[in-house]
Amino acid sequence: MTQDTNETATLELRDISRRFGSRNVVDGLSLRLHAGQVTCLLGPSGCGKSTTLRIAAGVDQQTTGHVLINGELVSGDGQHLPPESRGIGLMFQDFALFPHLTVAKNVGFGIARDPNRDVRVRELLGKVGLEDFGDKFPHQLSGGEQQRVALARALAPRPAVMLMDEPFSGLDNRLRDTVRDATLELLKSEGTAVLMVTHEPEEAMRMADQIALMRDGRIVQSGAPYNIYNSPVDRRAAAFFSDINVINGQVHGALTRTPFGDFLTPGIADGKDVEIVIRPQHLRIDFDRGGRGPNPTVEEGTPARGVVERARFLGHQSLVEFAMDYDNVRLHAVVPGVFLPNAGTPLWLSVRRDRCFVFVQ
Numbered sequence: 001m002t003q004d005t006n007e008t009a010t011l012e013l014r015d016i017s018r019r020f021g022s023r024n025v026v027d028g029l030s031l032r033l034h035a036g037q038v039t040c041l042l043g044p045s046g047c048g049k050s051t052t053l054r055i056a057a058g059v060d061q062q063t064t065g066h067v068l069i070n071g072e073l074v075s076g077d078g079q080h081l082p083p084e085s086r087g088i089g090l091m092f093q094d095f096a097l098f099p100h101l102t103v104a105k106n107v108g109f110g111i112a113r114d115p116n117r118d119v120r121v122r123e124l125l126g127k128v129g130l131e132d133f134g135d136k137f138p139h140q141l142s143g144g145e146q147q148r149v150a151l152a153r154a155l156a157p158r159p160a161v162m163l164m165d166e167p168f169s170g171l172d173n174r175l176r177d178t179v180r181d182a183t184l185e186l187l188k189s190e191g192t193a194v195l196m197v198t199h200e201p202e203e204a205m206r207m208a209d210q211i212a213l214m215r216d217g218r219i220v221q222s223g224a225p226y227n228i229y230n231s232p233v234d235r236r237a238a239a240f241f242s243d244i245n246v247i248n249g250q251v252h253g254a255l256t257r258t259p260f261g262d263f264l265t266p267g268i269a270d271g272k273d274v275e276i277v278i279r280p281q282h283l284r285i286d287f288d289r290g291g292r293g294p295n296p297t298v299e300e301g302t303p304a305r306g307v308v309e310r311a312r313f314l315g316h317q318s319l320v321e322f323a324m325d326y327d328n329v330r331l332h333a334v335v336p337g338v339f340l341p342n343a344g345t346p347l348w349l350s351v352r353r354d355r356c357f358v359f360v361q
């Protein structure tokens with residue numbers, strides 16, 4: 001976590017489990033959210049993200065554990081406040097607006113008795129770039145505009161916590177990036193604590209201050225996107241964010257042999273099998289000069305020779321697949337721009353040691 005854990009969290013999930021039948025679909029999950037911070041629950045389908053969000057919202061109830069908002073218990077120990085009494089905003093994939101109400105009335109719906117309602121509605125419509133849309137009806141709006149109205153409506157009562165489940169998945173790709181950016185800007189300007197569910201790593205990296213990576217009902221790693229991407233806890237965490245290369249090896253005397261020379265693998269017992277994981281974009285390609293490659297360096301170890309098996313053009317980058325000279329290892333590299341060597345071309349690969357992850361199997 002990036003924040004001081006002594007500070008009262010805006011939303012705290014404390015050791016939450018949710019059992020369906022004999023299975024814990026959420027299993028001892030704890031999470032703390034702070035004002036102005038966007039946390040993404042990220043993970044594969046079925047890992048328990050939506051169930052966690054529903055428990056935070058109060059539309060589902062945990063089997064064990066506690067939910068606190070601003071330090072106050074809202075669910076647990078026999079208590080269970082309904083969603084409307086929790087001071088939360090909700091936004092789901094299906095963000096249905098009221099079709100018979102104008103945009104302004106939709107946004108003002110949750111603050112009907114607020115004397116400053118009209119000012120607040122105007123302020124929010126301005127913030128989502130729809131100041132002239134107040135008198136329109138939902139069916140006169142595009143999908144992206146409707147999404148922005150739904151966001152304004154959810155934020156109108158100034159909820160301490162905003163809970164969002166795949167809020168952009170109904171939008172087409174072209175719209176999604178702009179709507180995401182506008183949403184993020186608005187959430188930040190309102191200072192709300194946000195918990196957002198997504199199964200898309202790129203979306204989480206784009207939106208989150210903190211990513212909580214889930215698997216089988218548990219958070220396996222949480223932290224800033226940069227840290228999660230660059231220091232994954234295991235091979236599966238690394239593979240969730242990009243395609244990866246895996247080199248299998250065995251530790252002998254604190255060293256593991258690889259195509260790139262011996263890797264220092266201290267602290268791992270002799271004879272242990274390890275996986276060395278390299279992201280394809282971290283492999284550097286050099287030309288073969290009469291059977292020789294670049295010189296070894298401390299940073300990168302020994303370059304490894306391989307022969308191109310296949311090269312594919314992917315638009316803004318190319319994917320080159322290699323059969324390495326070493327031990328039938330196959331590696332693939334992603335290089336920016338158009339670089340499409342012919343099959344059979346010998347080339348040299350290097351990788352910075354600090355870009356490689358070593359995991360005990």
Ligand SMILES: Nc1ncnc2c1ncn2[C@@H]1O[C@H](COP(=O)(O)OP(=O)(O)OP(=O)(O)O)[C@@H](O)[C@H]1O
Pocket residue numbers: 020025043044045046047048049050051052199
């Ligand atoms: N009411 C229920 N009764 C029984 N099983 C349920 C119920 N709700 C969810 N589940 C199961 O719990 C697991 C977690 O579901 P959940 O919707 O939380 O996953 P998710 O990570 O949000 O997945 P997705 O990204 O596909 O929405 C799934 O296997 C699902 O089938």
